[in-house]
Every structure is written in structure tokens, then in C-alpha cells.
Amino acid sequence: MAISVLDLFSIGIGPSSSHTVGPMRAARLFVQHLDDLGLLTDAHGVRTELFGSLGATGRGHGTPGAVVLGLEANDPATVDAEQADQDIARVAATGELNLAGKHAIRFDTDRDLVLHRRRTLPRHPNAMTLTACTADGRTLLTKTYYSIGGGFVVDEEDAGADRVATGTTEVRHPFATGDELLRRCRETGLSVSGLMLENERAWRDERQTRDSLMEIWTVMRACVAAGLSHEGVLPGGLRVRRRAAAAARSLRAQGDPLGRAMEWTMLYAMAVNEENAAGRRVVTAPTNGAAGIIPAVLHHYVNAVPGADEDGVVRFLLTAGAIGMLFKENASISGAEVGCQGEVGSACSMAAGALAEVLGGSPEQVGNAAEIGMEHNLGLTCDPVGGLVQIPCIERNGMAAVKAVAAARMALRGDGRHHVSLDQVIRTMKQTGADMKSKYKETARGGLAVNIIEC
Template identity: 55%
Template sequence: MTVSVFDLFTVGIGPSSSHTVGPMRAAKEFVARLAGCGDGDTGSLGRLGPGDLGRVATLRVDLYGSLAATGHGHGTFTAVLLGLEGFDPETVLPEHVDAALERLERTGELRMGEQLGAAPPILRFTVADIVLHPLTLLPRHTNGMRFAVTDETGEIAADETYFSVGGGFVVREGAEESLHDRREHRAAQQPYPFTTAEELLAHADRAGLTIAEVMLANERVQRSESEIFSSLENIWEVMEACKNSALERTGVLPGGLNVRRRAPEWHRRLSERDPHRDPVYWQEWINLVALAVNEENATGGRVVTAPTNGAAGIIPAVLFYATHYAPDVETWSRARRQRAVADFLLAAGAVGVLYKEQASISGAEVGCQGEVGSASSMAAAGLAQVLGATPEQVENAAEIAMEHNLGLTCDPIGGLVQIPCIERNAIAASKAVNAAKMALMGDGDHHVSLDQVIATMRETGRDMSDKYKETSRGGLAVNVIEC
């Protein structure tokens, strides 16, 4: 296991982890390396090295494949500019984004690396200067981007290519080996390393642990147990804050489709109809939570990437179910609730590891089955864990949820994370709850393993036409008139 639960659940801004969060991280890393304050590899970038940011004279940014094709609707272009100024998606607040973008548009000046504390070279550079290659796919991944700068000689002095591979994860071309070595070192330290569900279940069986406990033991290699639990609680609090923010915002979503915000009105009506949380209304409430989180994501709000932004509403919605409709939940102490949340996220994270290790969570690589499908599978595992499932039942819940999301395409209208993305999160959350319930009715024995369904998802994504992989060149994106 080379992926942490805190790699899968990170705080960022919407609307897309691969198209907004990833490009911002990549741009920031490029500038940080020039400024000499980047993490990890600080070697030469060309004629320029660490500490040479002040020698930058001009900048060129090229975006390839899906980043270019749907970047406008996904906020990619502005995310790149923010990253080049040194903003970090995990810490930047929406109001800081708005202020920075207003200044950039008004002045046309990019203050490269200013947020890193560096003396910034001030460049004339705007969104219009980004070079787009929507039909060109770089070999490593469809979400490719290249940053190049010249020095005082006018020649290219530093040039790097990055790939946003889903969920905000970024890979720098040429650094794959060192990244692999770091991950292998992490895995070697863990008591229960796993990359397949078969290995995960074997660890749980031999050690007499739950899936959540296996994941917790591995996380303790990097962090203390108290830090793990406090960080998981913070993730939950950000999810709740995201939902609550959306319930207070009316009007239409940005981007030009004029999609009306529904969460506030739905919340008012549902609160009147169900003031005491009658279990008969569970589905209406998780629909609302998923809707609210994804409306907030669509506005560029602060969300938890879980494991992507396009699927960010599913896990919060199913976690809402776990903390409101689990048996005897009304008797839970605060500590019991916190542990249930931690167990949910740890079990969900363990399943997320399997998708990252064996397949992909990138809609641009395997379609929406890799985003909404993996989130639904993770949520089903988390809920089954909280409801007292055995490790085999947790694995079965995750398998059922993904099996019934196989083949799901990614064809956002207008390149916006709105239609069909928002409603799709609500549907997938309900699937996750149903998958957990079905698994708990069985004994964990089933015909299709989680590893087999993940392999099928990977192969289906490989065979899927590029028109249906977050390019907005097929499906709903071309059959529905934007208005």
C-alpha cells in the first residue's frame, strides 16, 4: 500500500480535482522549484536551478488533452495562474481566489511565486496566453501540462511537464522513479502492505482486524494515532461545512448553463416534512447532502476531494446516513460518533487505495466509473464498516457498488461539473447505501471479487472512446444544447 487515506481525502477548491486542484499543485511545484523552496527533488530544471526564480523573463504554459478540451468549464486556466503565483489548493480560501483573479484580470500581471515569500518576477501573462492542445494527448496521461520559462538571454531556461492523474495527484515527468522509490519505502515500513483486496482481506484475517483497523495500523507509520483521528475529524468537519455553506446560497451556478441551486429550497421543504428524522426519509436526506456538496463544488467552493471533486458529494452523503440512521445512533456519545466517522473514512480509504493501485480515479482516463464509481464503492465499504460488517462483507459492499457503476461515461455539458455530475452523485450515494445493506444480508461469500471488478473497470476504461472521457465531445455534452 503506497497511498495514504490523507492522499485520497484532501481539502481543495472546486470544481475539479484533476482539472483544478492538480494543475494548481503542478504550477505551484514548478515555481517552488525555481524559487528553491519546493519539497523533495530540488535539482536543476535546465539552465535555471533552485533560487533562480528572479531570473525568469517570460513564461509559456501549454495544456494538452482533456485539460485543454474542458479546462474553461473546470476552472483549469485560472487554477494554473493561481498556482504560478504560489497559491495552494489545500489552504487557499474562495475569497482569496476571487480577490487574486480580480487583480489578475484587472492588471494582466502575474506575480510569479509571490505567495511563497519569494521576490516575484512580474510578468504580463493572462488566461489568453495559455496555449491549448485539446486533440494532442501526451504519452503518460491525457491531463498533461508543460511549463517553460526564458531567462535574460531569451532562450528556454527551464522546461517541465506534469500530469494530473486524478484526485489532485500530480506526477512530474522524469521524477516517476524517485516517486516510486518513496512510495516503496513507505510500503516497506507498513505492517500490512496491500495493493489488492485479496491481500487486504488476508491481513485482516490473519491479524483478526477489521478493514478500518488494518488501514489505521498502516497510517500509524507516518502519523501518531491522535494525529490520525484529529485529521480525520477535520476532514469530516470540512465536509459538513461545505454542505452547510451550500444550504445558504441561492441563485444559479456559474458557467453559463443557468443551473439553479436547489439545495436551500430542498432543505426547507424536507425540514418541514421530516422535522424529527423519520428513517423513511433517509434517501431524501442523502440526496440533499450530495446535491449540496456538489453545488458548492461547482461554484469553486472549499470541498474535500473524496477521492475526486467531481464525486465529492457521495462520501459525505453516505457518511451522513451512517451518523444519522445507523442502529442506536441516537445513543452515541461524541467519542463514539467520532470513532464511527474515523472507521468509515479508514475503510473507505482502504478501498480507495485499491482503485489507485490497480486502476484509476481519473474521469479523463477511465470515464466517470473511475470517479463516481470508485467513490460509491468506497462509501459502501465505509458504511458497511460502521454497520458492523465483517471484512468480507465490507469487500462485498465495495464490489456491489462498483459493479453497478461499470461503463459510466464522463460527458459533462459545457465542460462544467454540473450536468450530469451533481445528480449523479446523489444516485451513486443511494447505490452505496443499498450495496452496504445487500452485503450485510449475506455472509461475505460472492461470485465476483472486488479485484475482478476493479480489473474490469480498468479494462472498460481502456476500451472506452475518448469522446466519453471528460472531453465533452460525446454523450450528453453534444446532444443537449447549452443555453
């Protein structure tokens, strides 16, 4: 499985990996391709059409703005989250866009960004087509991209191949299933994180991998800290109040942080997802809609586990990455494809397995913890009220973080043997997602999204 843990954990901005990060990357890829072909300065206009879930809930997820930023060659990992809103407003106000950061064109956000609320393309529910034209209307380039979850993007040519563009990179200990992963661990005597660390050598040396994962942890910590300090109302029209900062003050006043570790874990997750909902800097883990769970459980490890250290942080993220790869390879982490079980469920499973690893669990106990984390999120719908990543997403991350800790503790009480394997629960999640009606898969046409009155 030639995918790096650093592909799965990427730094970006909220509120959605599939609706914000992916479309920004796709738009940036499009203008880069246009430039590589020598056609950039011939472009007089660019039109973007958003289909399926991107069209249905794109406005609430910030997709039009993300496309604008991508067309100006911004990258989710480096874009200034504070400046981004001003740049989007500038384009809307002036009607001018700096294509690829080099070439000014006229751009009408109402005319040139089309959201098809009920039209879909066949390969994936998150689809977008970009077309560049000359002044006389001649088409220079047309490309269709699919945002397949977690910020991953494939174009029309790659969409039918697989869920992950594997490339040609060969790793030392390849695995495609949970059973293969456990078998590799038994054969080598390596832990899950140890095996993953050796695989990462296919891309970089061990020190670079450790440093990069510590950078991911630094961004996660900064996001939690920001979420615990920012107050006010989240954007988008629902008037959802930020609650993490006030709740944190209350918990500090009560003292005994270790005795209230689970409450803190829940708050850490909510703090991250409040930042995500505000369009701020987050780590996709494995998606933005579920970005709070892994940082929260990692905070739980650092703050509540004696002997926690940087090596443990690296091992945690490596183990979580191994589990996330299994979900991405064999099912989906896209809420638009399988519902929120693919986002919050996958993140809960990843965090549970990772915590079991750093608490001293065997590979079998790690697999057991990951299975428990997903088993009790099966069928979870993606039904964002108002198409915003706020209700029920913020609380859902808090609850899943607590569930992940419980799953790890439960698995460590056993010997790793379990009636349901990780592979079986991943397969069940995929089948459940296929059976789920589209109104429960990030379209805001079912569930809480239609039973809550917007005020």
C-alpha cells in the first residue's frame, strides 16, 4: 500500500477536507496544468461546476471560496487563513481573479461558480468540472476532478482505478488488510508503529519522518489552544456559539485535571472542530469533519498517561495512520460516499488503535481497539444542519474522542482475540454506506438537517 502517513495527515484549513481542501487543490492543479500547457495567458475566463454533495452543501462548506483561492494558486497547507476571507471578498467585489497568481481575468462568482444541487457525476458524489475559455468562447482546457475524502483529489483518468493513487513507490512491509498488517507484525516482531516507521523510509529517512510528525502534532496543539481561547459565534447563519473556551474555564476552576481527563478529552475535540467550523488551520485527520478526535485522544495520552513522551506521540500517529490507510484502501473516509461513519467512525477507530499501541498493547490488541472504535459508529449518518460543519459535527467529535479512549481501554483488558475482526468491520462499514440513502450522505436533505428549524 504505497501511501504515506503524511498523505493521510495533512495541514489545511476548515471547514471540510472534501469540500474545502480538495476543491482548493483541484482548482490549483487545474491552473498549474493550464500553465504547463502554455495556455494560461490565453485564458479569458474560467467556469467551475460543482456536482453532487459539492453542489448540495458546497456553500455551507466554503467550497466556492476554496475554488477561488485554488484558482489563484493557493495551497491548503500554506494559505493564510486570516487573509483568505479577504481575498475571496476581493474577487467578489472587483470581479477580477489573478489566475495562477500570474494572469488577471474577469470572474463573476455568481456566473462562473455553478452549484448543481441535484446533479451528480457517476464516479463519485464529490465532483467538479473546470473549463478555461478564450475571449471568443473557445475551450482551452476542461478537466473533471473528484474530491474523494480527506483532501485527496483524483482526476477523470484516475477516478476508476482505485480510491488511492498508489503510484510506484514500494514499501518494505506492504499490507492491504488488517489481517496482513497483523501477520507482518508477527513475522517481523515489530509493533504496528515500528512497521509503519520502516515503511516510511520509502519516502524519507527516519529523522525526517519523526520531525514531520512532530510538526503535525505542533499544529494540532496550536489548534486545540486556539479553540480553547476563542469565543463568540461561528460563521454561517446558524448562530452557533463556541462553547469550548467557557467549558475549559469551568473545568480549570474545579481543579483535579486527571480526575476529569475524559471531560478534557471531549473538550479538546470540540475546540478543534470549532476552529475547523470557523475556517481556521487544522490537521486533516483523516478528514476535517473528524479533525478533533485524534488530537483530543493524543492530548489525553500526553496529559493523563505517566511516561508519555515525544516517541509516544510519533508512535501514536504512525499507528493511527496505518489504521486510516486500511479504511481509505478498503472502504472510504468520505462522508459524501459512506456517511459520517467514514469520517468520525474512521477517526475514532484510528485513535482507539493508536492509544492502545502507546499504552503497551500488542498488535492484536491494537486491531481489537480499532475494530471496537468503528463497530460502535456503524450507520452514522452525515446530516449537517444548514450544510455547515457545526451541528452535529462538533459534539460528535467530542463524543467519539471519549469513545476512542474507552475502546482502547476495553481492548487492553483482553488478549486481542475478538469475534469481529477489523477487516470485517471495515467491510461492513462500506456495505452500510452503499445501502445508506443519499439524503444521509452530506447532502443536508435528511436526518437532523431537515428536522432542525434554521433561525
